[in-house]
Amino acid sequence: MICYYCHEALFAQMDIINLFRAQEPLCENCRKEISRWRTGRRCTFCHRRMTDEESECLDCVFLSERYQPPGKVTCLFDYNEVSKMLFHRYKFMGDCVLAEVIAMFLRDRYGEYDVITPIPISTARMLERGYNQTAMVLDAKGIKYEELLGTSRIKRQSELGKNARSRQENPFFIKKAAEIEGRRILVVDDIYTTGITVHQAMEKLYTSRPAAIDVLTFSKA
Numbered sequence: 001m002i003c004y005y006c007h008e009a010l011f012a013q014m015d016i017i018n019l020f021r022a023q024e025p026l027c028e029n030c031r032k033e034i035s036r037w038r039t040g041r042r043c044t045f046c047h048r049r050m051t052d053e054e055s056e057c058l059d060c061v062f063l064s065e066r067y068q069p070p071g072k073v074t075c076l077f078d079y080n081e082v083s084k085m086l087f088h089r090y091k092f093m094g095d096c097v098l099a100e101v102i103a104m105f106l107r108d109r110y111g112e113y114d115v116i117t118p119i120p121i122s123t124a125r126m127l128e129r130g131y132n133q134t135a136m137v138l139d140a141k142g143i144k145y146e147e148l149l150g151t152s153r154i155k156r157q158s159e160l161g162k163n164a165r166s167r168q169e170n171p172f173f174i175k176k177a178a179e180i181e182g183r184r185i186l187v188v189d190d191i192y193t194t195g196i197t198v199h200q201a202m203e204k205l206y207t208s209r210p211a212a213i214d215v216l217t218f219s220k221a
């Protein structure tokens with residue numbers, strides 16, 4: 001077996017514990033590099049690295065003036081050089097076995113939630129990429145989810161600035177309203193950049209009166 005990230009051979013210790021456990025597709029070194037957090041002061045809510053001039057996180061201030069926030073935001077990785085490359089290969093170069101690498105860092109269960117839902121991607125993106133990069137990680141971990149939302153988004157978000165993004169019409173629409181009311185929902189996204197995408201998704205979900213919404217993001221840019 002090889003490490004899915006660096007493609008070096010993995011040598012498993014064949015002791016009694018490993019014998020009955022599926023081997024993880026990542027070497028020790030890559031595991032360490034991917035999970036390394038860069039130093040610096042961070043926003044305690046969204047985990048963004050703040051500049052010295054910021055007394056509070058300007059991204060969170062910007063969002064809270066426009067959207068109802070989630071209860072909390074959990075983030076699996078920092079967006080360091082290694083994880084950035086991991087996501088680039090996974091999302092844009094078709095290296096879809098990396099879903100299993102990202103899935104390794106998820107918990108087995110998110111039992112405190114009634115519904116787990118990934119941020120949807122547009123039909124155009126689905127045709128181009130062939131998979132929803134967030135849902136595929138949940139699949140790799142065997143986590144059940146519901147596609148509560150759909151999207152009509154056409155333009156790539158990375159091509160737009162923060163203000164342009166927030167001014168845009170909300171591209172999401174509700175597919176399964178009956179599964180939202182009174183439920184505790186975990187919204188899962190791949191990379192939390194400005195946070196606008198996930199807040200627009202929540203804006204739609206909040207209209208169907210969920211009990212609570214939290215956010216899990218694989219990485220925080």
Ligand SMILES: [Zn+2]
Pocket residue numbers: 003004005006007008026027028029030031
């Ligand atoms: Zn490796």
Ligand SMILES: [Zn+2]
Pocket residue numbers: 043044045046047048057058059060
């Ligand atoms: Zn923040």
